[in-house]
Amino acid sequence: xxxxxxxxxxxxxxxxxxxxxxxxxxxxxxxxxxxxxxxxxxxxxxxxxxxxxxxxxxxxxxxxxxxxxxxxxxxxxxxxxxxxxxxxxxxxxxxxxxxxxxxxxxxxxxxxxxxxxxxxxxxxxxxxxxxxxxxxxxxxxxxxxxxxxxxxxxxxxxxxxxxxxxxxxxxxxxxxxxxxxxxxxxxxxxxxxxxxxxxxxxxxxxxxxxxxxxxxxxxxxxxxxxxxxxxxxxxxxxxxxxxxxxxxxxxxxxxxxxxxxxxxxxxxxxxxxxxxxxxxxxxxxxxxxxxxxxxxxxxxxxxxx
Amino acid sequence: xxxxxxxxxxxxxxxxxxxxxxxxxxxxxxxxxxxxxxxxxxxxxxxxxxxxxxxxxxxxxxxxxxxxxxxxxxxxxxxxxxxxxxxxxxxxxxxxxxxxxxxxxxxxxxxxxxxxxxxxxxxxxxxxxxxxxxxxxxxxxxxxxxxxxxxxxxxxxxxxxxxxxxxxxxxxxxxxxxxxxxxxxxxxxxxxxxxxxxxxxxxxxxxxxxxxxxxxxxxxxxxxxxxxxxxxxxxxxxxxxxxxxxxxxxxxxxxxxxxxxxxxxxxxxxxxxxxxxxxxx
Ligand SMILES: C[S@@+](CC[C@H](N)C(=O)[O-])C[C@H]1O[C@@H](n2cnc3c(N)ncnc32)[C@H](O)[C@@H]1O
Numbered sequence: 043x044x045x046x047x048x049x050x051x052x053x054x055x056x057x058x059x060x061x062x063x064x065x066x067x068x069x070x071x072x073x074x075x076x077x078x079x080x081x082x083x084x085x086x087x088x089x090x091x092x093x094x095x096x097x098x099x100x101x102x103x104x105x106x107x108x109x110x111x112x113x114x115x116x117x118x119x120x121x122x123x124x125x126x127x128x129x130x131x132x133x134x135x136x137x138x139x140x141x142x143x144x145x146x147x148x149x150x151x152x153x154x155x156x157x158x159x160x161x162x163x164x165x166x167x168x169x170x171x172x173x174x175x176x177x178x179x180x181x182x183x184x185x186x187x188x189x190x191x192x193x194x195x196x197x198x199x200x201x202x203x204x205x206x207x208x209x210x211x212x213x214x215x216x217x218x219x220x221x222x223x224x225x226x227x228x229x230x231x232x233x234x235x236x237x238x239x240x241x242x243x244x245x246x247x248x249x250x251x252x253x254x255x256x257x258x259x260x261x262x263x264x265x266x267x268x269x270x271x272x273x274x275x276x277x278x279x280x281x282x283x284x285x286x287x288x289x290x291x292x293x294x295x296x297x298x299x300x301x302x303x304x305x306x307x308x309x310x311x312x313x314x315x316x317x318x319x320x321x322x323x324x325x326x327x328x329x330x331x332x333x334x335x336x337x338x339x340x341x342x343x344x345x346x347x
Numbered sequence: 348x349x350x351x352x353x354x355x356x357x358x359x360x361x362x363x364x365x366x367x368x369x370x371x372x373x374x375x376x377x378x379x380x381x382x383x384x385x386x387x388x389x390x391x392x393x394x395x396x397x398x399x400x401x402x403x404x405x406x407x408x409x410x411x412x413x414x415x416x417x418x419x420x421x422x423x424x425x426x427x428x429x430x431x432x433x434x435x436x437x438x439x440x441x442x443x444x445x446x447x448x449x450x451x452x453x454x455x456x457x458x459x460x461x462x463x464x465x466x467x468x469x470x471x472x473x474x475x476x477x478x479x480x481x482x483x484x485x486x487x488x489x490x491x492x493x494x495x496x497x498x499x500x501x502x503x504x505x506x507x508x509x510x511x512x513x514x515x516x517x518x519x520x521x522x523x524x525x526x527x528x529x530x531x532x533x534x535x536x537x538x539x540x541x542x543x544x545x546x547x548x549x550x551x552x553x554x555x556x557x558x559x560x561x562x563x564x565x566x567x568x569x570x571x572x573x574x575x576x577x578x579x580x581x582x583x584x585x586x587x588x589x590x591x592x593x594x595x596x597x598x599x600x601x602x603x604x605x606x607x608x609x610x611x612x613x614x615x616x617x618x619x620x621x622x623x624x625x626x627x628x
Contacts, residue, residue, distance in 0.1 A: 134454045140440075143450065225451060252448050254455050322418065322456050338455035343447060 085236050086303055097236045098182065098211070104293045105154070105234075106185040111288045113155075116230075118283045119260070119297060120333065127329050128229065131258045131336055132161040137225055138170030145174035146224040149248060151212045151241075152231020153179035156190035156205070160197060162227070163204055176203060180210035180218070181231075213240040218248045229258045230334075233304040242317035249341045255319055259310075260301040261328065261335040268331050276301065307335050314339045414467065421446060421456060422467040429468075430510035434461045434518050462527050465518045469534050472505040473541055479505070480545060494546040496592045499566050500585060502538070503573060507581065516574040539563040565591040 085094040116124040139145045146166070150159045159177040166175040181187050187207040194200040194207075210217065212228065212235050226245045235241045245255050263269040276298045284294025305313065311325030319339025326337040414422065425442035432438045439457055440450045448456070457463035480501050482489055506512040522531040539562045548558070568591055573584040 135451070136454070137451065140450050142444075146451065224449065252452060254449075254451050256455070320415075320417065320456075322458055327458055338458070340448070340452050340455050 094236055100296075101234045101236075102183050104296050105183045111290075114287050115284070115294070115297070118280055118287065118294070123330065124230075124334075127258065127334055128157055128161060130329065131227075131229065131256070132158065132165050134336070135162075135225065135227075135254070135256055136165060136169065137162045138166030138175055139172035140170065145172055145176070147222065148175065148177040148225045148227065149180060149215075149218060149223045150177055151180050151210070151215070151226065151228040151245070152234065153177075153181050153207075153227075153229075154183070154186040154190060154231070156193055156199075158227055158229045159190075159205055160194070160199060162225075163199060173204065177205050178208055178218070179205065180208045180212070180215065182209065182211050184209050213237055213244060215244045215248055220247050221250050223248045223253055224250060225254050225256065227256050227258075230260065232257055232259050233300050238305075238310075239313060239317065242313060242319075246318045246341055251341055251343045253341045255314065255337075255339040255341070257310075257314075257337045258334060259304060259337075261304070261310075261326075261332050262306050263332045265331075272331075272333065273302075307332065307337075311337055318342070414470075418456065419467075421448075422464060425464055426468060426471075426509060426511070429464070429514055433514045434464050434468075434511075434521060436460055439464060459527075461521055462524075462530075465521060466530065466534065468509070468511060468518075469538070472502060472509075473534075473538050476502055476505075476541060477545055491546045491548045492592050492596050495542060495562065495565075496588060498542050498545055499569060499588055499592075502542070502566070503570060503581075503584070503588075506573070512573065512581075515570070519571070519574065535563050535567060538566065542566065561595050565595055 083094045085097045120127065137146055137148060148159075148162055150156075150162070153159055156179055159179045162177055163175070166172040179187065179190055181190075187209060191200065191207050194205055199205045208217065212231065226249055228241075228245075232238060232241060242255075249255065263272040280298050281291050281295045284297075285291040288294070304310070307326050307328065308324065311321060314325060314337055315321055317339075318341070320342055321337075321339050325339070326335045328335045421439075421442050424445050425438045428438035428441045432441070436453060439453055439460070443450050443452060443456070454460075459466070476498065480498055482494055482497055506515055511518070521527060536559070539559045542562050543559055565588070569584060569588045572587045573581060576584045576587075578584070
């Protein structure tokens with residue numbers, strides 16, 4: 043795997059240099075809207091404390107700068123196993139039209155370059171012979187979406203009605219109607235969102251009753267000795283790898299710190315319940331000793347007020 | 348392998364320390380309300396807090412994963428489909444549909460798939476055993492091993508009454524998959540606790556481990572025998588049970604049962620997987 047990603051990194055680096063750093067262009071709209079009710083609140087950007095209004099644009103900057111070398115970044119962050127996690131995530135949801143059911147409307151938030159969306163379309167097509175299930179890929183960052191669109195064209199998902207790309211802030215999901223979505227996914231995106239509870243509320247709003255919320259994110263490693271090793275790896279090795287393979291230490295530093303700041307598995311499960319979702323058992327499943335976890339929730343059929 | 352599994356079972360059975368049953372009773376009585384209030388709401392079992400505190404045995408283990416009313420409803424409906432469809436996701440999907448939930452919710456409601464359904468059945472059977480058991484009339488003079496015999500029989504008849512007995516071989520195969528073994532053994536240990544408690548045996552001495560392991564062994568061996576029993580009304584199973592209880596009385600313990608049970612279930616899992624073209628051993 044090391045040889046493969048290093049090999050790929052040469053190409054990624056070239057692409058990366060060519061990728062425009064036009065983050066502000068795409069984030070101005072959304073940070074403008076979150077400004078209105080949070081004028082001077084502070085939030086954290088990695089371990090730096092920044093004005094909430096600035097976080098969105100800082101996050102956008104990170105992802106604009108890694109848009110093209112995005113796969114390299116994921117390999118570095120997950121020891122190369124993010125592909126397996128994503129496969130598992132999608133397989134466990136098994137999206138697609140079931141006998142006697144309808145095709146699904148899926149919303150993949152922070153969908154970036156389409157990794158999850160493509161897998162879901164493949165599952166629908168290959169497992170259920172369903173070519174009608176559709177995915178909206180929503181992301182705050184236009185660069186990431188454009189990279190996704192490029193890949194969708196190359197892989198033959200476009201042109202078609204099966205996939206579309208939309209610039210959207212997870213906190214508001216302004217153009218997504220209420221009760222319109224069967225499945226809401228967010229993979230390695232939620233920790234970048236400024237106000238997580240707002241994003242959960244919006245997820246609840248857009249889902250149909252009986253709809254499923256599914257989130258995959260880096261999480262807390264246990265047991266403790268493993269956590270110590272992991273902390274060591276993530277704080278020293280990951281930014282260094284970022285420097286070496288993508289020429290971008292700062293973005294990787296941010297990613298590592300944002301993982302550390304994200305709530306624990308249990309806390310996040312509680313936030314999901316607080317937003318009105320049902321969860322089973324403790325509400326999450328850990329992957330690879332908790333390096334990442336999957337949380338799922340169900341919007342109840344009768345919404346209790 | 349066998350020793351190791353037995354060790355795991357014993358570790359679930361072992362009392363945490365050597366305090367007497369009376370102190371343990373008091374301590375758990377005092378601490379359980381606190382436990383309940385610090386649990387997330389969905390874990391609170393109405394009947395758990397309402398149940399009279401009995402002896403330490405019923406509190407020896409942390410409360411089993413409890414079920415919300417909705418989960419119970421869904422899983423009960425799914426159990427009704429087991430005679431026709433087995434312990435499968437099909438049974439779970441049919442239950443979801445019956446209650447207007449899309450089948451897409453399946454992995455969110457039942458993260459462990461078919462095993463979630465099996466655990467629910469085990470939990471149901473164990474927690475209702477005390478209400479279903481009727482000891483022979485001369486109860487006071489009945490020996491605890493006779494009571495044990497009746498208890499195990501009542502528990503296994505639960506599989507017949509709910510119509511899952513014919514599917515139980517498949518359930519054992521799923522239970523013995525590597526990722527499910529720890530929870531399966533934990534559940535067997537909880538059942539052994541309950542059986543010993545209901546049989547009225549309150550000894551806390553050096554026979555503590557042997558006794559529970561013995562009961563777990565008798566139960567496991569009989570349950571296993573039952574999956575291959577073709578006699579009418581499972582007569583052969585009840586005879587087998589009689590002999591195992593007699594053995595236990597004579598020998599003091601029958602720990603071999605657990606070892607062969609798990610060895611068999613592992614082999615059975617291998618067969619099921621092989622039949623699905625999955626390489627196992
Ligand atoms: C690590 S990527 C995840 C991409 C993809 N889902 C995956 O699993 O590979 C995080 C994405 O979150 C997006 N993002 C950050 N904040 C967001 C927000 N408030 N609303 C929507 N997307 C956001 C970023 O632009 C970026 O594309």
